[in-house]
Amino acid sequence: MPGKSSIVIKLVLVITLCSTLIFAVALGYNYYSSRSILEKELESNARNLSLSLVNRVETELSVVSRVTEGVARALETGRYSEKELHTLIRTTVEKNPEIFGSGVAFEPYAFSKTSRLYAPYYYRENGKIAFTRLDTSYLYVPYLLWDWYQSPRELGRLEWSEPYFDDGGGNLAMSTCSVPFYGETDGVRHLKGIVATDITLDSLTKLVSSVKILKTGYAALLSRNGMVLAHPLKDAVMNESFFSIAEARNDPSLRELGKKMVAGETGFIRYNSLVGVRSWMYYAPIRSTGWTLAVLFPEAELLENINRLSLIMGVIGFAGVLLLTAAVVYIARSITKPLRSLAEATHVMASGNFDLELPVVRSNDEVGVLAQDFQVMKESLKEYIKNLTETTAAKERIQSELQVAADIQASLLPRQFPAFPERSEFDIFASMDPAKEIGGDFYDFFFIDDDNFCFLIADVAGKGVPAALYMMVAKTLLKSEAQRLGEPDQILAYVNKTLAIDNDSCMFATVFCAILEISTGTVRFANAGHNPPLVMDSQGVRYLALKSGFVLGPMADTVYETERLIMQPGDTLFLYTDGVTEATNLTDDLFGEPKLLNALQDGPRQESDQMIHAIRDEVTRHANGAPQSDDVTMVAITYRGTVV
Amino acid sequence: MEIQTRNEANTTVITITGRFDAVTAPDYEKKVQELIVGGDIRIVVDFAGLDYISSAGLRGLLVTAKLLKAKGGQVRFANVAGTVKEVFDISGFGTIFQMDATVAASLAAIA
Numbered sequence: 001m002p003g004k005s006s007i008v009i010k011l012v013l014v015i016t017l018c019s020t021l022i023f024a025v026a027l028g029y030n031y032y033s034s035r036s037i038l039e040k041e042l043e044s045n046a047r048n049l050s051l052s053l054v055n056r057v058e059t060e061l062s063v064v065s066r067v068t069e070g071v072a073r074a075l076e077t078g079r080y081s082e083k084e085l086h087t088l089i090r091t092t093v094e095k096n097p098e099i100f101g102s103g104v105a106f107e108p109y110a111f112s113k114t115s116r117l118y119a120p121y122y123y124r125e126n127g128k129i130a131f132t133r134l135d136t137s138y139l140y141v142p143y144l145l146w147d148w149y150q151s152p153r154e155l156g157r158l159e160w161s162e163p164y165f166d167d168g169g170g171n172l173a174m175s176t177c178s179v180p181f182y183g184e185t186d187g188v189r190h191l192k193g194i195v196a197t198d199i200t201l202d203s204l205t206k207l208v209s210s211v212k213i214l215k216t217g218y219a220a221l222l223s224r225n226g227m228v229l230a231h232p233l234k235d236a237v238m239n240e241s242f243f244s245i246a247e248a249r250n251d252p253s254l255r256e257l258g259k260k261m262v263a264g265e266t267g268f269i270r271y272n273s274l275v276g277v278r279s280w281m282y283y284a285p286i287r288s289t290g291w292t293l294a295v296l297f298p299e300a301e302l303l304e305n306i307n308r309l310s311l312i313m314g315v316i317g318f319a320g321v322l323l324l325t326a327a328v329v330y331i332a333r334s335i336t337k338p339l340r341s342l343a344e345a346t347h348v349m350a351s352g353n354f355d356l357e358l359p360v361v362r363s364n365d366e367v368g369v370l371a372q373d374f375q376v377m378k379e380s381l382k383e384y385i386k387n388l389t390e391t392t393a394a395k396e397r398i399q400s401e402l403q404v405a406a407d408i409q410a411s412l413l414p415r416q417f418p419a420f421p422e423r424s425e426f427d428i429f430a431s432m433d434p435a436k437e438i439g440g441d442f443y444d445f446f447f448i449d450d451d452n453f454c455f456l457i458a459d460v461a462g463k464g465v466p467a468a469l470y471m472m473v474a475k476t477l478l479k480s481e482a483q484r485l486g487e488p489d490q491i492l493a494y495v496n497k498t499l500a501i502d503n504d505s506c507m508f509a510t511v512f513c514a515i516l517e518i519s520t521g522t523v524r525f526a527n528a529g530h531n532p533p534l535v536m537d538s539q540g541v542r543y544l545a546l547k548s549g550f551v552l553g554p555m556a557d558t559v560y561e562t563e564r565l566i567m568q569p570g571d572t573l574f575l576y577t578d579g580v581t582e583a584t585n586l587t588d589d590l591f592g593e594p595k596l597l598n599a600l601q602d603g604p605r606q607e608s609d610q611m612i613h614a615i616r617d618e619v620t621r622h623a624n625g626a627p628q629s630d631d632v633t634m635v636a637i638t639y640r641g642t643v644v
Numbered sequence: 645m646e647i648q649t650r651n652e653a654n655t656t657v658i659t660i661t662g663r664f665d666a667v668t669a670p671d672y673e674k675k676v677q678e679l680i681v682g683g684d685i686r687i688v689v690d691f692a693g694l695d696y697i698s699s700a701g702l703r704g705l706l707v708t709a710k711l712l713k714a715k716g717g718q719v720r721f722a723n724v725a726g727t728v729k730e731v732f733d734i735s736g737f738g739t740i741f742q743m744d745a746t747v748a749a750s751l752a753a754i755a
Contacts, residue, residue: 461699462666506706510699510735529735550736554706558736578699 007339008332015328016321023317031310038306042297043268046282050295053211053219054284060098060207061199061288064177065158067096068197072181075104075195082111086120086131092197093122093129100124100174100200103134105143106193110183119143123198148176149194156180160289162223163201163238173201173238175229175289201237205230208293214301216277224290226258233274245274261285261292271296338367342374354382402465406438409468412475413442417609425518425642428455429608430635431616433579433628440467440509441577441631442475446483448515454482456513457575457635459530461551470507474499474552478511488513488526489562492552496528500556508553512575521567521639526560528552531581534600535565536572541600544573569641572608574600579630583619586626591619608636645694647675653751656684661693664701672701676708685717688750692723697731709741718742720750 071092074080080088085104092102101123111118119134134143143149148161163175176196183192208219208230221230226242242258260267264285271281273296280302283294300307341359348356358378361371410432419428430443440460448454456478460467477495485491491513499509512533514525525544529551532543544565550558567573576596583591596615603614612634619632645668648659656679664672679687689705712719721743724732732738744750 459699461703504710506703506710508699508703508706529737531734548734548736548739550740551702554710555740 007336008329011332012325012328016325019324020321023321027310027313027317030313031306034306034309035303038303042280042302043282046268046280046295046297047284049211049213050219050282050284050293053208053295054286054293056207056211057204057221057286057291057293058288060204061160061177061286063096063098064197064199065160065179065288067092067099068102068177068179068195069158071102071104071197072179072195075181075192076183086122089120090122090129090131093124098199098203100172100198100203102195102197104193104195105134105149107191108144110192117142117144119193148178148196152178152180152194153191162225163227163229165238174198175201175204201229205237213295214297217279217295217297217301219293219295221286222261222292222294224262226262226292229291231274236274257283261294264290264292270299273298335365335367338363338371342367342371346374349378354378354385402438405465405468406434409438409442409471410434412472414445419445423518425640426453426516427608427638427640428636429612430633431612432631432633433616434631435463435579435628438465438468439463439631440471441579441633442471443575443633443635444475444479445635445637446479448483448486451518452486453516453518454513455516455575455635455637456482456511457530457533457577457633458509458511458552459577459579459631459633460509461507466505466507470499470509470553474509474511478513482513482515486515487562488515488524489560492526492528492549492560493558496552496558496560497556499553503553506554508551510551514573516567516637516639519642521569521571521641523565523567523573524562525565526562528558528560531576531578533576534574534597536574536600536605537568538570541597567639569639572605572611572636572638574611575635575637577631577633579628579632580615580619580634582630583623583632584626584629585622585624589622591622595622606638608638611636645671647672649675649679652688652747653755655686655688655751655754657688657690657747657751659690659693661695663696663698664694664704665696665698666700669698669700669704672704673707677711680711680715680717685712685715686754687712687717687719688747688754689719689721690723690747691721691725691728694728697728699735702731702735702737705737705741718754720744720754722747722750 071088074088075085089102089104093099101121103119103121105119106117108116117135121132121134121137122129123132124130138146147164148159151161152159158177158179161176161178163173165173176198178194178196180194181192182189184190204221208221209232211219213219218232219230220228222242223229227238228236228240228242229238231237242261243255246252246254246258257267257269257271261283264287266284268280268282271279273279273281278299279296280299281294281296283292285292338359338361342361345356345358358371358375361368413432414430417429428445430445432441432443434441440463441458442460443455443457445453445455458471458474458478460471460474474495477498478491481494482491485494492511499507509528510530511528512525512530513528514523516523525546527546527549529549532546535542535544546563547561549560552558565573581591581593581596595618599615599618600611603618604610615634616632645660645662645664650657650659658675658679660672662668676687709719719741721741723746724738724743729738732741732743742753744753
C-alpha cells in the first residue's frame with residue numbers, strides 16, 4: 001500500500017500550503033494597505049473633527065470676548081452713573097448664558113475721588129444673579145495684583161487669563177477675559193479700569209466632552225502653560241500639566257510634544273493616553289486664548305473595522321483552505337483509487353498470475369487509457385508467455401532428442417581404454433569432444449585379422465543432424481568395407497562410390513584410413529582429403545607426406561592410392577581433425593599447427609593417453625573460456641614392436 | 645562474407661571476401677542459384693579477398709559446381725592462395741576444380 005509519499009498526501013500538502021501562503025500574503029497586503037488608507041482618512045477625519053471642536057470653543061470664547069469688548073467700549077464712550085453701571089454689568093451676565101460672571105474693576109480713585117478701589121461684580125449663583133464687590137471680597141490680595149487685572153493693564157489689550165481658582169469671585173476654577181478701558185483728561189488718554197468676564201472651566205469641559213469621539217475617545221483642553229483644563233479625568237484638571245506628566249513618565253518626547261503645543265503647532269501623532277490606552281492624538285491651538293485642544297482616538301477603536309474585516313477574511317480564507325483541501329483529497333482519491341487498484345492488480349500479476357481480472361476503470365482520462373492499455377498488455381503477455389512456453393517445450397524436446405542422438409553417436413565410438421590390454425605390440429588412445437551441436441567427427445579402430453589393425457579418423461562437412469546421419473552411414477560403411485576389403489585405397493574407393501549415390505546435397509567427409517601390420521610395423525594408408533597426421537619418431541615430429549585424395553562422397557569415381565610407412569618400435573602416429581588446430585580463443589586466434597607441433601614435441605611421448613590429454617589441456621588453455629566451435633578429435637597410436 | 649558480382653566478357657565474376665563457412669555458405673549458394681536461373685552459366689570466382697574456407701564452404705562450392713554442370717555451364721576459380729589453397733590441397737579439391745592465377749587468366753580460359 002502507498003505510504004506517506006502517496007499522491008493524495010503530496011497533492012494535499014502542496015496545494016494546501018501554496019493556497020495558504022497565497023492567502024496569507026493577500027490578507028497581509030490587504031491589511032497593510034487598508035490600514036495605511038484608513039490612517040490617512042483617519043487623520044483627515046481627526047483633523048476635521050478637531051478643527052470643528054476648536055471652532056466651537058473659539059466661537060464660545062469669542063462671544064465672551066466680544067461682550068467684554070462691548071462693555072469696555074461702552075464705558076469709554078458714555079458716562080455711567082453707579083446705578084447704570086450696575087445695570088450694564090448685570091444685564092451682560094443675564095443675557096449671556098455662557099458667561100459665569102462679569103465685573104468692572106477701576107483703577108485707584110478712577111471711579112470716585114473718595115474711594116480708592118471700586119469693582120462691582122455680578123455672577124451666577126444657584127440659577128440667580130448674585131452681586132459682590134471684588135474690592136471687598138478679595139480678602140488677602142487686592143484685585144489690582146491679580147493676573148486678570150495685571151496682564152491687560154500692562155499689555156493694553158484683551159487678554160484671557162490662565163485659568164485659576166477664584167477664591168473671592170466665583171469660588172470656582174475659571175478663566176477671565178479682561179479688556180482695558182480708557183478715559184481722557186485734558187487730551188491725555190489714561191487707563192480707567194478693566195472689564196473682566198469669567199467663564200467657568202466646567203462649561204468648557206461640558207462643551208468639549210459633549211463631542212463624542214468613537215467609543216472611548218475624548219478631547220482635552222490644555223492651557224498656554226500645558227495645564228490640563230478639560231479632561232475626562234477630573235483629578236487631572238487644574239492639577240496636572242503636560243510637563244508634569246512628562247516628568248512623571250520620564251518621557252522627553254512628551255515634553256517636546258508639550259513644547260510644540262505651547263508653541264501653537266498642529267499635529268497628528270501616536271500617543272499613550274493618561275489612562276494608558278494606545279491612541280492617536282490630534283492637537284491644534286485655540287488662537288484666542290493660546291490654549292491647545294487635543295483629541296484622542298484609541299487605536300483599537302480606530303482599527304476596529306479593519307481588524308474585524310481581517311478577522312472575517314481570515315475566517316473565510318481558513319474555511320476556503322479547508323474546502324480546497326477537502327476538494328483536493330476528493331479529486332486525488334478519485335484519481336488514485338483506480339490507480340491503487342491497478343497497482344494492487346499488477347502486484348499480483350508480477351508474481352506471475354495473468355488470469356487476474358483487472359479492475360474496470362470507466363473514466364476516459366489518462367487513468368482510463370492506462371487501465372485499457374494494461375488490459376491489452378496483460379492479454380499480450382499472457383499470449384506471449386503461452387507461446388513461449390509451448391516453443392520452449394518444443395525446443396527442449398528437440399534439444400533433449402539431439403542430446404540423445406549425440407550420446408548415441410559418441411557411444412558408437414570405441415571408448416574402452418586400454419582397448420587391447422592383451423596386445424603389447426601397440427598402444428592406442430583416442431578422444432572425441434563434441435562441440436555444443438551434434439557434429440560429424442568420428443574415429444574408429446578394429447582388427448581386420450590378427451596381424452592387421454585398422455584405424456581411421458574422419459570429419460563430416462557441416463554440423464547438426466544431417467552431418468550426424470552422414471557420419472553414421474560413413475562409419476558403418478567404413479568398418480564393414482575395411483573388414484571385407486582390407487586395403488585402404490579400396491576401402492575408401494568403395495565407400496566413396498556408395499556415398500556418392502544420390503548425394504545431391506554434396507555432403508562429404510574427409511577420412512584418413514590406415515592399416516598397421518603388427519608383425520612388421522608397416523602402415524598402409526590412404527587419404528580422402530583429410531589433414532595429414534603427424535609422425536613422431538627418433539628424428540622428431542613431422543607431418544606425414546601423403547597424397548591428398550579427394551573427399552569422400554561428392555564424386556563416385558574418385559581413385560585413392562595406398563602409401564606406406566614403416567614404424568619403428570616407439571614411433572607414434574598422431575591423427576587429428578581441424579577442431580584441434582582451428583580451436584579459437586576469445587580474440588579469434590587459432591590454436592594453429594606450430595603450437596600443436598610444439599606441444600607434441602615438449603609433451604609426454606611414451607603413453608598415448610597422456611599425450612592426447614596433454615594436447616587437450618593445451619587446446620583448452622588456448623581457448624581460455626571461448627566456446628568450442630567444432631568437434632575436437634584425436635587418435636594416437638604407438639608401435640611397441642613384436643615381443644621377441 | 646561479402647559477395648559481389650560483375651559481368652566481364654560474357655562471364656559473371658563473383659568476388660568473395662571474408663570467411664566462407666557454415667554461416668555464409670547458404671548466401672553463396674543462393675547467389676549462384678540466382679545467376680544460373682538468370683542464365684549466367686559461365687562463372688569465375690575470385691578468391692583474392694577470402695581469408696578462410698571451412699568444410700561447409702567447400703560443400704557450397706561443390707553444390708554450385710554440380711548445378712552448373714547439370715546446366716552445361718562451367719566455373720573457374722582465380723587467386724586461390726594461402727590457407728585457402730592449403731585447404732584445397734589437403735581436401736583434394738584442387739584436383740577437381742579448375743584454378744587460375746588471375747581473374748584474367750580464368751576469363752581467357754573460359755572463353
